[in-house]
Amino acid sequence: DASLMSRSLAANVNILLRSVVMTIGIYCFMIQLCWQLALLSALESPITITAEKIYNKYYQKLVSAVKKAIVKSNQVAGESVYNVRAVRSHGAEIMEQRLYNSSLEAIHQFKVHRDSVRAAYLLFMRLFQLSMRVLILWYGHQMIKSGEMTAGNLVSFIMYQMEIGDHVQTLVELHIDLIESLESAEKVFQYMDYKPSVLSGDLAPEELKGHVLFNNVSFAYSSSPDKKVLQNVSFEMKPGTVTALVGVSGGGKTTCVALLKHFYEPQSGEIFLDGRPLKDYDHKYFHQKVAVVSQEPELFACSIQKNITYGHESPSEDVLQMAVKQANISFVQSLEDGFNTDVGERGGHLSTGQKQRIAIARAQIRQPQVLILDEVTSNLDTENEEMIQKGLTCFRSQTRLIVAHRLKTIERADQIIVIDKGEVSEKGTHMELMMKKGIYYKLRERRFNKDSTESTG
Structure with missing residues (x-):
């Protein structure tokens, strides 16, 4: 858990800062080009945030279930190795193998479910972003016909939107990775905040009678x-x-x-x-x-x-x-x-x-x-x-x-x-x-x- 949390922080903090700065900067250029299209593009954020909240709540439960299944599998393997003499003396090798295979199958099922949910969410986000681009193209075409915008500005705006879409997608995927490490971080901080129930003082007399x-x-x-x-x-x-x-x-x-x-x-x-x-x-x-x-x-x-x-x-x-x-x-x-x-x-x-x-x-x-x-x-x-x-x-x-x-x-x-x-x-x-x-x-x-x-x- 500690290593997973440290890897996530080390690898993602730099990407997070870069993506946030790029998103804000590009959005400022989009406002200068056409504030109407920029406003329409901004409507994407509330829908994305709402979908992400629903997804994260469910996905975190799946991540926790996978980790619990892995812990159980490790326990089965550890007990089999530690009690290998008992396993051999009772001829229970096949039974232990079945137990371990069963635990591995449970891990596989949880991971398939987790990855399927993630794939469905990412597909939804891709389709939604594509729909927003089609809508902006249509609205930009109407503005060109009315003379409110030039074709060059529309092309520039679409290129900016594609660029900002990549950074937003990076932020979404980065957030998913952080959610996976959140469970590990929670356990680490629980151990750090743990207060022992058995207290000790500082009494150390030179002589002890043993009463x-x-x-x-x-x-x-x-x-x-x-x-x-x-x-x-x-x-x-x-x-x-x-x-x-x-x-x-x-x-x-x-x-x-x-x-x-x-x-x-x-x-x-x-x-x-x-x-x-x-x-x-x-x-x-x-x-x-x-x-x-x-x-x-x-x-x-x-x-x-x-x-x-x-x-x-x-x-x-x-x-x-x-x-x-x-x-x-x-x-x-x-x-x-x-x-x-x-x-x-x-x-x-x-x-x-x-x-x-x-x-x-x-x-x-x-x-x-x-x-x-x-x-x-x-x-x-x-x-x-x-x-x-x-x-x-x-x-x-x-x-x-x-x-x-x-x-x-x-x-x-x-x-x-x-x-x-x-x-x-x-x-x-x-x-x-x-x-x-x-x-x-x-x-x-x-x-x-x-x-x-x-x-x-």
């Missing part, structure tokens, strides 16, 4: 504003403690993590860090002190070391080695290029477990005061999980929030928060919740026993 407090937090996504994902959620994470979030899928655990990372602002309630709202903290400072490791690690197409140090300015070698040790990235020793090994696009050259350990090292190299682990051990074997857990215990002052389903990880937490249907239904230690025999007990019996059986076998 987190959810105070009556309620939240709903903008796509479903009437559906509350969280409702009056309140819990406290004291400095240096481990808090586990558990619950059924869709209960609100991931939303709690997103709010703590300050990706969204709650509709009501507040989240405090060391007694201050999250929005008071400086953006870069906050994300250095509050780190997250997700279930699906996000890596970049560069070396392992650059992925670990991503977003961190010149970490020392000691800090780097400590983060590597905590994440148990021992597999690097078997690689020919070591830490300089390229991970490929989205980390495609590594296994899921290896990517997960790099993501943990990237979080730990910041030495955050609050660490969020969102199902990070789900792709690790028992040995690597235990080694990472031991590495994490080195930071006893670090506050940790864990979203996990494995029994051992949950049992060791200082407190367990059970989120059910967007509300805190239970709270306590593993033994306390097991004695209650509530939701946590049922989840443990249904989900955690499977892990116990596998580890025993």
Whole structure:
């Protein structure tokens, strides 16, 4: 959109100015030759403007429809390439091909409709201009017969009219091109005028304890504003403690993590860090002190070391080695290029477990005061999980929030928060919740026993 808008402005501004100046100058000469014919010629403008307004209103809708169809086609192609393994494993190549062909056919139909409307409009304008010239010839002939005008002046007037007709036609076509870029310009300016809903302050204290407090937090996504994902959620994470979030899928655990990372602002309630709202903290400072490791690690197409140090300015070698040790990235020793090994696009050259350990090292190299682990051990074997857990215990002052389903990880937490249907239904230690025999007990019996059986076998 930005490139289309810039090309339109660069190419058309010069032509626009030249055509406007030429049109005004030639029209002045036409008035001097015969003001009656000039007035008759001027009647062409109101009709042209009226027709153009009707045309532009309809044509702009067609331009917008073509762009939306192109975006949809790109989405189909992008998803097919990104999920190529799923496509191959389900034998859905033909289906994806049909979807893409269908999207291309929709683009073709919209473009044919758009171009047909434009061709019809230009044909109408050509016929109308021809009719005006015939009318002027007839009226000029009558003026010559009455002696009010000479034949030479009529020829000069017609030549001027033909010249001005070319410039007017250029202005009309130029306006059509500007209409096509108007949709792009509107999107560009919308992005430029966009104001983020998540605000940041300038608070950056030298020392951060890591005390987190959810105070009556309620939240709903903008796509479903009437559906509350969280409702009056309140819990406290004291400095240096481990808090586990558990619950059924869709209960609100991931939303709690997103709010703590300050990706969204709650509709009501507040989240405090060391007694201050999250929005008071400086953006870069906050994300250095509050780190997250997700279930699906996000890596970049560069070396392992650059992925670990991503977003961190010149970490020392000691800090780097400590983060590597905590994440148990021992597999690097078997690689020919070591830490300089390229991970490929989205980390495609590594296994899921290896990517997960790099993501943990990237979080730990910041030495955050609050660490969020969102199902990070789900792709690790028992040995690597235990080694990472031991590495994490080195930071006893670090506050940790864990979203996990494995029994051992949950049992060791200082407190367990059970989120059910967007509300805190239970709270306590593993033994306390097991004695209650509530939701946590049922989840443990249904989900955690499977892990116990596998580890025993």
